[in-house]
Amino acid sequence: MRGVATTLKEQGLDAAALFAEVGLSIDDLDDCDRRWPTEELSRLWVLAAERSGNPDIGLAKFDAPRPHNYGVAGYAMMSSPNLLTGLTRLIRYMCLVSDAVAITLEQGDGGRWVRTDVFGGECPIPRQRYDYGVVNLLNLCRWMLDRPLTPLSTRFSHAVPMSIAAYNRAFQSPLEFDAPFNGFLVSEQDLACKLTTSAPELAAIHDRIADEALERxxxxxxxxxxxxxxxxxxxxxxxxxxxxxxxxxxxxxxxxxxxxxxxxxxxxxxxxxxxxxxxxxxxxxxxxxxxxxxxxxxxxxxxxxxxxxxxxxxxxxxxxxxxxxxxxxxxxxxxxx
CATH class of the missing domain: 1.10.10.60 (Homeodomain-like)
Incomplete structure (x- = not known):
């Protein structure tokens, strides 16, 4: 939610006012244990797209790495030896970030799909919410590898938008819309690559902290x-x-x-x-x-x-x-x- 608020502000929107309009308080960002209602988050993205006049707002700041948005789950991922291990750790601890989002790895042609599913509660999930989640996860992987990472393919379950220019800039890969799920396909070679953020001496510490949080x-x-x-x-x-x-x-x-x-x-x-x-x-x-x-x-x-x-x-x-x-x-x- 901190990342969402930052994105709205960077697009010239009054994030605090938008939060309040959907029944949320931006002051709650200071509470690291706060759980945000998934329905209100969907409404927030719909409102942001309307007020900005930009239906691609979820992709508006795709080049800014924000590993801290994932909390201890992100740090556990960063300390891993390679990208595959890092993604596996993130999946294990994802509920610490959100209990409305599930990330899974599925076998694909030449690699594995990093699939994202969102539980929307009583509201349909707007495409901006998936856009934001998928591109930020891909960008985190790029940042940890410290080099360009081009997916073999990228999928979205929503219909093809009027313009795909923002998607081309963000993913630089073949795009598929009206797809069965949302996510991107990473090659086996990229999955095996060492992370520049790898820190074996910290991995056990991050796992312990994350496991304790999971227990709670x-x-x-x-x-x-x-x-x-x-x-x-x-x-x-x-x-x-x-x-x-x-x-x-x-x-x-x-x-x-x-x-x-x-x-x-x-x-x-x-x-x-x-x-x-x-x-x-x-x-x-x-x-x-x-x-x-x-x-x-x-x-x-x-x-x-x-x-x-x-x-x-x-x-x-x-x-x-x-x-x-x-x-x-x-x-x-x-x-x-």
Whole structure:
């Protein structure tokens, strides 16, 4: 959030006023343990794009390395011997930075995808939020290698914008829009490269500090990891709590207790995960409503339609039309009309 505030200020916006307009206080940036509501962050990016008149504002300051924005997770990454180990460390400690963001490594053609997923809560995730997150992570990797790092490819789940000039400047790689996920493909050679920030004598210290912080956040971490496990198993139908506990390496009783400590129920967690996945998939025009219902674990469309009316107050088709209309407004903003 410090990085977001800095970006807004550098673009000539009144960051404090924008924060306040979406119900946030910029003074809370001084609280390093502050957890920011994911819905308000999405609204903040939408407002910033509107007020600046720049739909590419998430890419506006792509050349400024800000490793401190990742806190102890960033320092653990920096002290690693090579980029692959550093990314693995960042993934391990990412929930210290945000419990609304998941970073994963997936095998790709000639390298690995560094994939970013955002849990948006009740708000659709604006493209500016993904733009900012993906380019800042890539730039952190470039800074630690102390040399140019060109991805083999870069993907975004949102539709192709009116102009891709900002994306070309930021990523300097082949671009794919309307993609199944957001992220960039790093070659095996780049992943094996030594980091200029590597500090073996500090790695153990950073890990210890980060592990202690993880222990304090274990309840949030459990909920965050459980959502990812639920999303993975949903196509097979509503998952059993015991199955998710097994995915997390916990007994069913321990999993239930930790959810209760966080004030969560398993059924609410499944419901929230379905809603967030529905928002993401309905914003992808390539996916049919039948496919989305399947991915959400619904055996028939009528159950999916009832769930959509419960979540959004409208049918899946109506929700999709509203999101598409928002995208058309984005295009009009880019045209300056």
């Amino acid at each position: 956040l274990v309840r949030t971490d459990i909920a965050h990891r459980a959502r990812a496990a639920i999303a993975k198993l949903l196509p097979d139908g509503s998952p059993l709590r015991s199955a998710i506990a097994a995915e997390l390496g916990l007994s069913d009783r321990t999993f239930q207790r930790r959810l209760a400590d966080e004030g969560l129920s398993f059924s609410d967690l499944v419901e929230d995960t379905r809603r967030e996945l529905a928002q993401r998939h309905l914003a992808d025009a390539r996916m049919t409503l039948t496919d989305i219902g399947y991915l959400l674990g619904y055996s028939d469309q009528s159950t999916f339609f009832r769930a959509s009316n419960r979540w959004f107050g409208e049918s899946p088709g109506e929700y999709r039309s509203r999101v598409m209309e928002g995208h058309r407004r984005d295009i009009a903003l880019a045209r300056g009309t």
